[in-house]
Amino acid sequence: MTPNFDLKDAASARIIVAMSGGVDSSVVAALAARTGAEVIGVTLQLYDHGEAVKRSGSCCAGQDIYDAKTVCDRLGIAHYVLDYESRFRTGVIDKFADEYAAGRTPVPCSLCNQGVKFVDLIAFARDLGADCLATGHYVRRVKREGRVELWKGRDPSRDQSYFLYGTTPDQLNYLRFPLGDLPKSEVRKLATEEGLIVADKPDSQDICFVPDGDYAGLVKRLRPETAAPGEIVDLEGRVLGEHQGVVHFTIGQRRGIEVGGQPEPLYVVRIEPEAQRLVVGPRRALAVAAARVEGINWLAEDQVQVEAKVRSLARAVAGRWDGEKLTFAAPEYGVAPGQSAVFYDGERLLGGGTIVATESAAIEEAVAA
Template identity: 75%
Template sequence: MIADFQLDRPASGARIVVAMSGGVDSSVAALLAAKSGAEVIGVTLQLYDHGEAAKRSGACCAGQDIYDAAQVCEKLGIAHYVLDYESRFRTGVIERFADDYARGRTPVPCSLCNQGVKFTDLHAFARELGADALVTGHYVRRVVRDGRAELHKGRDPARDQSYFLYGTTAEQLALLRFPIGEMPKADVRALAAEAGLIVADKPDSQDICFVPDGDYAGLVKRMRPETDAPGEIVDRSGRVLGRHPGVVHFTVGQRRGLEIGGHAEPLYVLRIEPEERRLVVGPKQALAISEARVADWNWLTEDQREVAVKVRSLSRPVPATISEGTIRFHQPEFGVAPGQAAVAYEGDRLLGGGWIESTMAADCALASAA
């Protein structure tokens, strides 16, 4: 397979920098770049201290992954650099992840990472090297229309990663390329196996990279111990229904772990009030949201009004109207929580997005209208 890297000059005189996590996706992106005939440089980010990283496997940018990336580069005959971004990653991603949990929010650390060390810093590094393109293994597509680059969903809907890349700027997109965005995962693995890459059968990471065991609460408790203090569980009128072991164990929409008996219908977390160490709970219909206030919008096109909005990585975009930073869903939407990303689409094209700051319940909106 020969990928089109949309270079402005012949590949024989071009330089491509590839962000390599040590997984099969970025390795095949590097393989395709090497086949283009351009000079290719692989770059891996060191996001943990070397002693800790050496013990870890199955998480992006851990010790084994850096070794795997180096082995792939050696197999492809390309240069490989490792950049130590541990401090920036801890401050910009891990610390904010813990802070969001402590504030009762639902964080999206992958979006934070892409907006920070992965795209902003790697973009600057690629520019310093005089690169003609910065390549990643994301399942998204860069489409040039009327001389302007657009960001589109990956061709394989099961692998699309556009939700996490809403913070990509036009300047970054001018340099970025995504050679596997047109491919299903099976084809990516087949190319890796055909080329004899050691990562061809490497499992995909399933958890947040800095919490490979999935114990988010354990990490937050260590960093923000106040989140592990017990408190009250109340209904929307403030009536005390029970106790909880600590807000760190809950997110909006959660039912598991509440352990409140004697109710005709299941109760869910509607709101977290961390300063009072309080959970506000209610029936599932109370989770329906009519509006969401969104901050820090990033648009890859002109501001839009009538769009489709996605508020979780695995949800489908739903019709909505955006006005003055507020999203108004055409139909009440479930699973909307402060801290999440709201991402706007027009068909397969990603238009922009931002962070959800607050929400309005559909039943509250109806009461206000009445």
């Protein structure tokens, strides 16, 4: 299989491939090499946390850089490593910690794509005179009616469009996503056919810079104030118990609220970081009628009627966008400030932004009554 990299003359073209050291980007490099173009693999060193060097399931660290180089040697292509650790720390890790400290639910993968992975890496690729930058994201780049659009990946279980809402039209014109039509099984099959050492390598986790999956531990090290104990109160402000730091909680969480004697399970409804207070309530208190969204990026036209996702693995739901607020057609759960609200028209990604506030459906219903 040789996908179309949308190049006028592949034989005289130069393709830069963003290589994380995983199977997806390695297969992209192999597919690019099949076109006859000059291919250069580029790996960003983004962090280095001791055990992350040897741990399977990471990306952009010691072992992964070695794997990317080994794949490039196998394919007979050049390989560069760029040290972006400082930029990644300030642009992604510090912002991740700040968001948690503010009681919000961050999406670091979107920050990474909007920063070092696209802005900085595209600039580097253009400096090298490359015709395009190819990545291993499971999304589709579709040319239709004289314009380039970004669509969901063909395989719903692998679709990564949610994290790419910040892509600009200019960036999309330069980017290529050759895996968008493929299931993961086919990608691993291609890696095996090419004799790549990463064919069976486990997938990287969503938040790659947390080596042990302990997000709270990372945030506590960077923002110690988040570990201070505080009150757990109900919706009326009655004290129910005490927690051991807001860093351990996100909105919608049930685990860890150790309050007994309640008539129904309790969930985190609101986090008040200045007071180190958790506000908890029954699941119905999590129902959201609308969300205010800022920092909107439109990759397509600004539409009123949209389908929206507020989490990467959530289904898209019907909503109305008025330029400032996304109103859901039916109450939506799992919506929190800090998350991305991403808009679609069927398979086509329209754009998105960051949720900064929500309106409770329970409050709206009470007002209507």
